[in-house]
Amino acid sequence: MGGHVIVWILLSVCSWRISAAQAQQPPRTDPVEVAALEAILGRWNKTNSPVWSMSGEPCRGVPVDGVTGLDGNPKNNPGIKCDCSYINGTVCHITQLKVYALNVVGQIPAELQNLTYLNYLDLDQNYLSGPIPSFIGQLTALTELHVGFNALSGPIPKELGNLTNLNLLGISLTNFTGQLPEELGNLTKLQRLYTDSAGLSGPFPSTFSKLKNLKLLRASDNDFTGKIPDYIGSLTNLEDL
Structure with a gap:
């Protein structure tokens, strides 16, 4: 009986030591996201910024300091922020990505669809071309999407x-064609919509009547047709038109 007790105590101590050792290990970034980030920056011929390390572990330092935002440190560009609270603090996910005004050329890489925890994406003021890929519609955690001031073209994907968590959508100063998709009326949390000088045409979708939280709408310098919709008067939170 006494031997069993000793064995149980030894097993408990070993288990505690293993748990303690695991707890002391810093959280690791999801390897799928690490590979995606490396591929994205590689396609754009960019390296990580000097304030975070890319050596297989990007979610260290500024990306997780909880203080410095993406706009708080100009050196954090390309910039990321991470959330390391997953699986009891052992796993980090990349939640924000900024590649702003870095003269990036090319299309939006397919690897971006693997950053499924993104809530903020800023690709403004580059030379990106081609369409907005439909897979962007899979990044449902996004609250802000900035793709303006680029040479993006083609129709805006209905995806x-x-x-539906977006509160900001920026597609200004682009080369899109066609109409605003009716599906954008599903973005009922949207507060700011920038569509000026985007190459758009046709009437405003009737579904925009559902955008009750809209505070700012920029739509100048397009080829929109028809009259200003009556429902604009019912968007009582609208402050800037």
Whole structure:
């Protein structure tokens, strides 16, 4: 009986030591996201910024300091922020990505769809071309999407209507064609919509009547047709038109 007790005590101590050792290990970034980030920056011929390390572990330092935002440190560009609270603080996910005004050329990489925890994406003021990929509609955690001031073209994908957590959508100064998709009316949390000088045409979708939280709407310098919709008067939170 006494031997069993001793064995149980030894097993408990070993288990506690293993747990303690695991707890002391810093959290690791999801390897799928690490590979995606490396591929994205590689396609754009960019390296990580000097304030975070890319050596297989990007979620260290500034990305997790809880203080410095993406706009708080100009050196954090390309910039990321991470959330390391997953699986009892052992796993980090990349939640924000900024590649702003870095003269990036090319299309939006397919690897971006693997950053499924993104809530903020800023690709403004580059030379990105081609369409907005429909897979962007899979990044449903996004609250802000900035892709303006680029050479993006083609129709705006209806899949953007799946981003129901968006409060900001910026597509200004681009080369899109066609109409605003009716599906954008699903973005009922949207507060700021920038569509000026985006190459758009046709009437405003009737579904925009559902955007009751809209505070700012920029739509100048497009080829919109028809009259200003009556429902604009019912958007009582609108402050800037």
